Amino acid sequence: MNAEIITIGDEILIGQIIDSNAAFIGKSLNAIGVSVYQITSIQDDKTHILKAFKEAEENADIIIVTGGLGPTKDDITKHTIAEYFDDTLVQNKEALKNIKHLWKHYVKQPLAQVNIDQALIPSKAEALINAYGTASGIWFSRRNKIFVSLPGVPYEMKALITDSVIPKLKATFKLPFIYHKTLLVYGVGESIIAERIENFENNLPSFIKLAYLPSLGRVRLRLSAKGNNKEAILEEVQQQLEKLTPLLEGIFFSYDEDKPIELVIGKQLQKQKQTIAIAESCTGGEIAKRITANPGASKYFRGSIVAYATQTKIDVLNIDAQLIQKHSVVSKEVAKAMAKNTQQLFGSDYALATTGNAGPTKGDSNADIGTVFIALATPTKTLVEEFSLGQHRFKVIGKAVNKAFEMLQKEIFKN
Amino acid sequence: MNAEIITIGDEILIGQIIDSNAAFIGKSLNAIGVSVYQITSIQDDKTHILKAFKEAEENADIIIVTGGLGPTKDDITKHTIAEYFDDTLVQNKEALKNIKHLWKHYVKQPLAQVNIDQALIPSKAEALINAYGTASGIWFSRRNKIFVSLPGVPYEMKALITDSVIPKLKATFKLPFIYHKTLLVYGVGESIIAERIENFENNLPSFIKLAYLPSLGRVRLRLSAKGNNKEAILEEVQQQLEKLTPLLEGIFFSYDEDKPIELVIGKQLQKQKQTIAIAESCTGGEIAKRITANPGASKYFRGSIVAYATQTKIDVLNIDAQLIQKHSVVSKEVAKAMAKNTQQLFGSDYALATTGNAGPTKGDSNADIGTVFIALATPTKTLVEEFSLGQHRFKVIGKAVNKAFEMLQKEIFKN
Numbered sequence: 001m002n003a004e005i006i007t008i009g010d011e012i013l014i015g016q017i018i019d020s021n022a023a024f025i026g027k028s029l030n031a032i033g034v035s036v037y038q039i040t041s042i043q044d045d046k047t048h049i050l051k052a053f054k055e056a057e058e059n060a061d062i063i064i065v066t067g068g069l070g071p072t073k074d075d076i077t078k079h080t081i082a083e084y085f086d087d088t089l090v091q092n093k094e095a096l097k098n099i100k101h102l103w104k105h106y107v108k109q110p111l112a113q114v115n116i117d118q119a120l121i122p123s124k125a126e127a128l129i130n131a132y133g134t135a136s137g138i139w140f141s142r143r144n145k146i147f148v149s150l151p152g153v154p155y156e157m158k159a160l161i162t163d164s165v166i167p168k169l170k171a172t173f174k175l176p177f178i179y180h181k182t183l184l185v186y187g188v189g190e191s192i193i194a195e196r197i198e199n200f201e202n203n204l205p206s207f208i209k210l211a212y213l214p215s216l217g218r219v220r221l222r223l224s225a226k227g228n229n230k231e232a233i234l235e236e237v238q239q240q241l242e243k244l245t246p247l248l249e250g251i252f253f254s255y256d257e258d259k260p261i262e263l264v265i266g267k268q269l270q271k272q273k274q275t276i277a278i279a280e281s282c283t284g285g286e287i288a289k290r291i292t293a294n295p296g297a298s299k300y301f302r303g304s305i306v307a308y309a310t311q312t313k314i315d316v317l318n319i320d321a322q323l324i325q326k327h328s329v330v331s332k333e334v335a336k337a338m339a340k341n342t343q344q345l346f347g348s349d350y351a352l353a354t355t356g357n358a359g360p361t362k363g364d365s366n367a368d369i370g371t372v373f374i375a376l377a378t379p380t381k382t383l384v385e386e387f388s389l390g391q392h393r394f395k396v397i398g399k400a401v402n403k404a405f406e407m408l409q410k411e412i413f414k415n
Numbered sequence: 416m417n418a419e420i421i422t423i424g425d426e427i428l429i430g431q432i433i434d435s436n437a438a439f440i441g442k443s444l445n446a447i448g449v450s451v452y453q454i455t456s457i458q459d460d461k462t463h464i465l466k467a468f469k470e471a472e473e474n475a476d477i478i479i480v481t482g483g484l485g486p487t488k489d490d491i492t493k494h495t496i497a498e499y500f501d502d503t504l505v506q507n508k509e510a511l512k513n514i515k516h517l518w519k520h521y522v523k524q525p526l527a528q529v530n531i532d533q534a535l536i537p538s539k540a541e542a543l544i545n546a547y548g549t550a551s552g553i554w555f556s557r558r559n560k561i562f563v564s565l566p567g568v569p570y571e572m573k574a575l576i577t578d579s580v581i582p583k584l585k586a587t588f589k590l591p592f593i594y595h596k597t598l599l600v601y602g603v604g605e606s607i608i609a610e611r612i613e614n615f616e617n618n619l620p621s622f623i624k625l626a627y628l629p630s631l632g633r634v635r636l637r638l639s640a641k642g643n644n645k646e647a648i649l650e651e652v653q654q655q656l657e658k659l660t661p662l663l664e665g666i667f668f669s670y671d672e673d674k675p676i677e678l679v680i681g682k683q684l685q686k687q688k689q690t691i692a693i694a695e696s697c698t699g700g701e702i703a704k705r706i707t708a709n710p711g712a713s714k715y716f717r718g719s720i721v722a723y724a725t726q727t728k729i730d731v732l733n734i735d736a737q738l739i740q741k742h743s744v745v746s747k748e749v750a751k752a753m754a755k756n757t758q759q760l761f762g763s764d765y766a767l768a769t770t771g772n773a774g775p776t777k778g779d780s781n782a783d784i785g786t787v788f789i790a791l792a793t794p795t796k797t798l799v800e801e802f803s804l805g806q807h808r809f810k811v812i813g814k815a816v817n818k819a820f821e822m823l824q825k826e827i828f829k830n
Contacts, residue, residue, distance in 0.1 A: 010626055010639070013451040014595070015442030017628075020433045022456070027430030036428040038463075039456035041437070044626075048453075071606040072627045073616055114606040132807075153629070155807060180429070191486040191529040201488055211425055211459075212487045213432075214568070224425070278721075284707030285700045288721045292699030295774075295808055303727040305720050306693075306703045312718040316760055345731055359710075392547075392570060393710055 001173055002037040003029050004060035006052050008067035008077055009152055012041045021066045021157050028161050033175035033226070034062060044068055049080045053147075061145055062169065067152030069135035071114040078138070081149055082122045085140060089120035092127045095136040102134060128164040132156045137164060146172060177230040181237055182213075183221045183244070186406075187251045190214050193221070197247050200240075207233075208240060218402065221248075261405045262290045268412050269300035269350075274379075276408070277346030278304035279317055279338045281329075282356040282372055286401045302346040307338070313355075317341050330355050330367035332375075332384045339375035340382055350412070351377040352404050356387075358396040372400045376407045383407065416588055417452040418444050419475035421467050423482035423492055424567055427456045436481045436572050443576050448590035448641070449477060459483055464495045468562075476560055477584065479576075482567030484550035486529040493553070496564055497537045500555060504535035507542045510551040517549060543579040547571045552579060561587060592645040596652055597628075597671040598636045600663055601821075605629050608636070612662050615655075622648075623655060633817065635671055636663075676820045677705045683827050684715035684765075689794075691823070692761030693719035694732055694753045696744075697771040697787055701816045717761040722753070728770075732756050745770050745782035747790075747799045754790035755797055765827070766792040767819050771802075773811040787815045791822050798822065 005025050011017045022039045029036055037060050042048050049068075056063045068077030082089050096119035103111050118134045121127045128137030128148075133156040140147040148165055150157045169175075185193060190212040194201070201210055207227055213220040223240060225233045245252055269276060278287050288304035291297050305316055310329045313319040319337050327333040338353035356372030370391055375384040385407065389399040420440050426432045437454045444451055452475050457463050464483075471478045483492030497504050511534035518526050533549045536542045543552030543563075548571040555562040563580055565572045584590075600608060605627040609616070616625055622642055628635040638655060640648045660667055684691060693702050703719035706712050720731055725744050728734045734752050742748040753768035771787030785806055790799040800822065804814040 010624070011628055011637075012438070013441050013454060014445045014639075015438040015440070015451075016637075018433060018435045018438040019454075023427070023430040023433040025430070026428050030429045036430075037458070038467075039428065039434075039454075041454035043452070052453075070627065070629070072609045074624070074626050109603075109607070112606050112610050114609055155810065188524075191527050192524070194487045194529055195527050209425070209489070211489050212485065213426055214485070222426075222431075224429075284712070285703035285719060285721075286707075288700035289704040292701075292721065292723065297699070298723050301721075301723055303721045303723045303731060304700060305731070306700075306707065306716075306718045308707070308713050308716055308718045312761055315762065316718065316720070346727055347730065395570065 001034045001062065001175055002060045003034050003062040003064060004037055004056040005039045006056060006063065006065045007039070007041045007152070008044060008049060008065060009041075010043050010074070012067075013043055021152060021154055024154070024158055025064055025066070025161055028166055029062070029064075029169075030178055032166060032170055033178045034169065034173075035178075035226070044074050044076055046076055046080050046083075049077065050084055053081075053084050057145060057147075061173075063145070063147045064165070065147075065149040066157050069138075069149065069151045071118055071134070077149055078120070078122075081125075081138060081140070081147075085122060085124060085142070085147075087122040087124045090123045091119050092121040092136065094129055095119040095121055095127045098129050098131075098136070099134045128160055130156050130160055131163075132159055139165075139168065141172075176226055176228050177233055179225045179233050179237055181223045181241060181255065183223075183241075183248065183252060184254050185219045185221060185248055185251050188219075190219050193219060193248070193251070197244065200244055200247055204240065205236065208237065260290065261402070261409060263294055265405060265409055265412060266291065266294055266297060266300055268409075270296075272412065274349040274412070275300050275302045275346075276350045276352065277302040277342050277348035279342040279351065279353040280304060280306050281308060281313070281338075281354055282358045283354045283397055283400050283404070284308065286397060287352060287354070287404055290401065290405075302348040305342065305345075313338065317345070328366065330357055330371060330373065332373055332386065335373035335375035336377075336382050336384050339377040339384075343377040349379050350408065352408060353377075354400055354404060356389075356396070356400060358393045358400070359391065370396050372396065372403075374400065374404050374407060376404075376411060378411050383411070416449045416477065416590055417475045418449050418477040418479060419452055419471040420454045421464075421471060421478065421480045422454070422456045422567070423459060423464060423480060424456075425458050425489070427482075428458055436567060436569055439569070439573055440479055440481070440576055443581055444477070444479075444584075445593055447581060447585055448593045449584065449588075450593075450641070459489050459491055461491055461495050461498075464492065465499055468496075468499050472560060472562075476588075478560070478562045479580070480562075480564040481572050484553075484564065484566045486533055486549070492564055493535070493537075496540075496553060496555070496562075500537060500539060500557070500562075502537040502539045505538045506534050507536040507551065509544055510534040510536055510542045513544050513546075513551070514549045543575050545571050545575060546578075547574055554580075554583065556587075591641055591643050592648055593639070593641045594648050594652055596638045596656065598638075598656075598659070598663065598667060599669050599671045600634045600636060600666050602666045603634075605634050608634060608663070608666070612659065615659055615662055619655065620651065623652065675705065676817070676824060678709055680820060680824055680827060681706065681709055681712060681715055683824075685711075687827065689764040689827070690715050690717045690761075691765045691767065692717040692757050692763035694757040694766065694768040695719060695721050696723060696728070696753075696769055697773045698769045698812055698815050698819070699723065701812055702767060702769070702819055705816065705820075717763040720757065720760075728753065732760070743781065745772055745786060745788060747788055747801065750788035750790035751792075751797050751799050754792040754799075758792040764794050765823065767823060768792075769815055769819060771804075771811070771815060773808045773815075774806065785811050787811065787818075789815065789819050789822060791819075791826060793826050798826070
């Protein structure tokens with residue numbers, strides 16, 4: 001079962017926004033065994049939209065379109081869909097009821113004609129009611145193909161995909177089983193790994209694919225299998241993993257649940273009823289940001305301090321000015337003191353601290369660009385590591401954040 | 416002049432990564448007057464890649480491909496391009512020299528055959544040397560069309576686009592002038608704006624397009640004009656703006672340079688030689704994160720505290736426990752005290768503080784979900800505002816961050 005995702009909007013093509021909708025839809029479809037054959041992004045242009053619809057219908061069983069359902073003149077998707085299906089727009093009662101409800105509760109202004117017009121839906125389509133906005137989703141079924149049009153506003157689209165589209169697709173099609181297993185590998189690049197596992201890779205059965213996903217300081221190896229017999233697939237992937245992991249000795253870190261490491265850490269801290277606090281210099285709040293992106297973080301996250309300036313380290317983190325004087329602000333000693341003081345200040349079980357130079361110019365120290373010290377205060381000791389993370393600001397920050405989470409993960413999973 | 420961007424990689428289609436490459440390329444092309452006709456994302460599949468190449472060549476003058484140039488078996492783009500152009504791969508001296516250089520300086524391990532093979536480039540193509548990785552870009556020219564293949568690793572792709580592809584395209588084609596002007600509008604939704612400016616919109620000349628870009632708590636209106644006569648275009652857009660802005664009285668906030676608000680604020684603070692510090696509760700570090708994402712932030716950003724737990728507000732921010740007891744932790748009084756104490760603690764000119772309830776459940780207070788207090792301490796006073804930001808965690812956080820930046824922007828631009 002193949003799908004094509006079509007995202008419509010000039011703002012995507014001029015690069016004003018990054019199209020995160022397609023990734024969300026791709027992930028959701030994949031999870032129910034639908035392969036995404038292609039993602040196509042096009043302008044709000046009728047001729048081009050019609051052409052994309054036609055091509056998608058030739059190649060895919062399921063076509064999911066986002067964008068261009070708003071109330072303004074640049075939103076032409078709905079009229080274009082009606083034309084494509086040789087249909088006319090009629091007022092949909094459920095959609096109108098939803099618009100009136102949203103207006104009454106959230107907008108508290110009179111309904112304009114353009115808002116009422118948002119209840120116009122092609123007569124042969126089913127309206128998918130949008131709990132978060134006035135643009136309904138549109139569901140067409142023709143010649144065993146499903147055609148869905150959704151608003152481009154991410155949270156509206158997400159709710160419609162999860163609550164309406166996925167359940168309806170599962171009810172419509174008999175879908176195959178898709179299984180991904182991802183291994184996290186550290187310390188060597190993908191070419192070294194490829195040489196190590198060349199034989200393994202050449203002997204993989206055809207229904208299992210291997211992908212290398214390199215990112216800052218790590219490579220993820222993903223095995224993907226697809227078929228109708230769930231048990232047979234799980235069994236075969238398991239057998240392949242038993243061949244693969246010994247080949248990765250010394251560099252294999254963990255299976256990756258495709259969950260961010262901060263989520264795995266948060267779950268474990270919560271389980272152990274422990275807490276964490278952070279002091280960030282060169283990582284500038286990125287560690288805290290990633291932790292607090294998850295609801296429920298308040299159960300294990302006590303708080304954090306971004307101590308950018310040296311004076312802030314002294315004033316807020318109570319670091320001894322003489323210690324900084326003696327060892328420099330980018331040093332093992334200062335990192336350790338930052339972690340310890342943060343642990344004390346916040347009364348947390350663990351505290352992470354970073355100090356380093358992310359570039360592009362040297363800051364309050366003479367440390368080389370890319371030099372980062374990360375310290376971790378645990379209930380029993382304070383660890384510190386020095387890293388040399390390259391030359392580019394975003395790479396240094398990104399790698400430092402990953403290293404910090406890895407240090408923390410190793411320690412908390414020892415318990 | 417039309418371009419198509421083709422991004423290749425299973426990880427895009429299964430939604431494991433969000434394709435940010437296409438947006439960067441789209442923005443870069445747009446800035447030199449090249450319109451992006453379509454963005455197409457496809458799997459690492461030879462037949463499909465060849466089909467996409469053929470279709471792109473029919474529709475576009477410039478085809479830019481990313482992904483699939485790595486050293487591993489799942490990277491098939493290079494071989495597929497060679498086949499498409501009926502060409503063979505030969506060792507490119509410059510590319511090999513670059514690989515050896517990178518290996519010597521960064522990897523410090525022996526070169527594997529797969530790395531040497533990365534110097535293989537189609538014989539009719541030009542290699543675009545990649546300063547940050549071993550996969551060279553590939554530049555083909557055929558029948559007045561340009562075909563460029565780039566690695567998918569974002570920072571490698573970005574450097575190649577900026578340093579090689581854009582200068583070469585400017586040297587190859589005579590390009591039109593494209594101009595965007597974006598207006599930031601607050602307080603009403605896009606449908607209300609559309610009604611207000613209906614006449615204006617209907618009378619726009621055909622070479623100027625108007626787009627509505629709604630996001631959390633604001634709408635951006637973008638005028639886009641394109642043509643060969645730069646002066647005439649700037650003149651016409653200016654005339655249209657003079658018609659448009661009076662129609663937006665009371666809701667027009669500022670022109671948007673398509674620069675993030677935190678960058679505009681940072682520039683202004685730096686100009687005024689002033690500093691800022693932040694205390695974040697419900698926004699969880701997002702404000703600090705957005706400030707420190709910009710190099711040079713250390714010049715005006717003193718630091719921040721994420722004070723998630725009530726106890727942290729007492730211990731770290733020195734908020735009087737009785738004040739919290741009396742007014743609740745989500746209150747005007749606590750927000751003001753947080754801002755004032757942060758200003759003092761960090762010795763900054765300004766301090767922003769947020770306290771609120773982002774949901775999904777109530778935290779240390781009984782405040783309604785969506786209630787957020789934002790306080791701003793300035794050199795002369797402390798302002799505080801109460802907001803009611805809806806029901807969804809990410810919306811509440813996103814809107815609160817925007818509101819905080821807006822409060823700050825208004826104050827610092829008064830000077």
